[in-house]
Each structure stands twice: as structure tokens, then as C-alpha cells.
Amino acid sequence: MEDAGIYARESPYLDRHVQVGVASGRVVSVSFPEDPADDAEGEHELLDRIFAYLEGQEDDFADVRVALTVPTDRRSVLETVRDLPYGEGVTVQALARMTPGLDAEADEDLRLVRSALADNPAPLLIPDHRVGDGPSAAPPAVEQRLRSLEGL
Template identity: 55%
Template sequence: MVSLGTTGVYAREYDALDRAVEVGFASGRVISVAFPPTPSADADADHELLDRIGDYLDGDEETFDEFEVALTVDTDERDVLETVKQIDYGEEVSVSQLTRMVGKDPNEPEDVEFVDETLRDNPVPLLIPDHRVQGGPYATPRAVRRSFREIEGI
């Protein structure tokens, strides 16, 4: 794991997104990723993860695996998010496939809705790449998602 420092908010504007990426940390672990129009006034722009996001936006194949994510969700939601995290760069799965991958039935509306809600509530989009799930709701805003998919060729 990469040493991420301590607790705080880090953000930087990226021309490729026409907006900022803001990352929250607690005890050296990533707890949130957001895409505000501009960085928060109190956010620090100097962080290794922001550098790596810039590399990703420039076309480098980044997995962000060495950055520890702190998920405060129940076990079933964690299973969905951890499965999404395993989708390789440049690959995609459908919501139905993801539902099946986490041991739920894609023909059961409640199972699909559970997966949809988990995707919509993803606290760390990009690090848990919901943009690689086709046809679902996303925590990643539409324009950002489109940019990520274009960068990855999906």
C-alpha cells in the first residue's frame, strides 16, 4: 500500500474533465471521491493520488490498487463494490452480469435494484470503477463517466 498521509481533503482541477476531482482521506485511507466543478477552498492540491489521477486522464493504465479504500458499508454492498473493483481497465460488465457475479439473481427485481443502489451510492468512484458497469446507475457523473470510458476505450 502507498502511504497516503493522514486525514484531509485533496482536490485538483483537470482540463480533461472540465472539473475537479476531490478525494477525502481518514487515517491514510480513501473515504470519498467526488467531482465538483471547482476544488474546495480548503483542499490541498498536492497528493500522490491526484498525480496518478492526472496520469490516468493522460491515458496511462492506472489501477489505483495500492491506495487503500475504507468502505463503511454492509457486507452485501461491500461484495458488490469489491467485485466492481476487480473489473479490469478497459473492460466492462452489464448490471445483469454484475448481479450474477455477486451471487444474486439478475431475474429478481430486488437483487438488481440492490446492485443498482450500491452502484449509485459508491463512495469512491474511479477507485471503485462504476464507469465500467454498463447500463446501471452511477456515482460517477455522466460527463465524467463518458470521459473515463473514452480514456479506457470502452
């Protein structure tokens, strides 16, 4: 994925668009707008994969390069989320326990986990919908559809 631009396609399953921003061959954003950006193109190999996933094809998107331009402590949380297997949910506390350097009993660390999830720049590729009691950067209806798709 060496291209750059904004790519979007309407998803009947999500009842909105899936929009992906790419720069320097890395995904910089995933969003779910009702209307795509005016300059969005409809064809991209990653959109093809995302739509196959939305039709039930299991994909962990582990090979997709995501540019995480977030503070280091939040990056650690999001990298841990990225490793959560398809169809397996966790709690915020379990995610804190799994993230190196965090204490699952410390309120400050639990707040850090929640804020990292809420500010996730690439929901779906960084599957925050697998954290059942945490916020998602995706709209609530999208989060619920993704959870349902994976049986969570």
C-alpha cells in the same frame, strides 16, 4: 498514504475538479465538483496517479486503500466492481452474476446492484463507469469521459 485531508486539482480532461477525501490513510471519498472544498490542498500522490490515468496511463488503483462504510450487501457489489479490469465493461446483470450471493435473475438483487453503484463513495477507484447500463456516482459527463478514456 498515511495522511488525512481533502485534496483537489482541476482536470482539463474532465472539465472539473477531482477531489479526494482521505482519513486514517484510507480514501473515504472521490468526487468531481466544479469548485473544490475551500480547505482542499492541491498536492497529493494519489492525485498525481489519477492525473496520469486521465492522461492515458493504465492504472487499476488496486493498491489504494478505500474505506467502504456501506452496508455489507452493497460492499460486496463494490468490491466486485473494484476487480473489474481496466477497459472491460460489464452489464448490471453480469455484475450481479459475478457478485457472490446475488442472483442475476432476481429483480431485488439487480436493484441492490444499481443502488450500490449509485451510492459508490469512490468512483474511479471503484470503477462504476465500467458498468455500462448502471448508474454511476460520478456526474454523467465524467462517467462518459472515463468510459471514453478506457475505450468502453
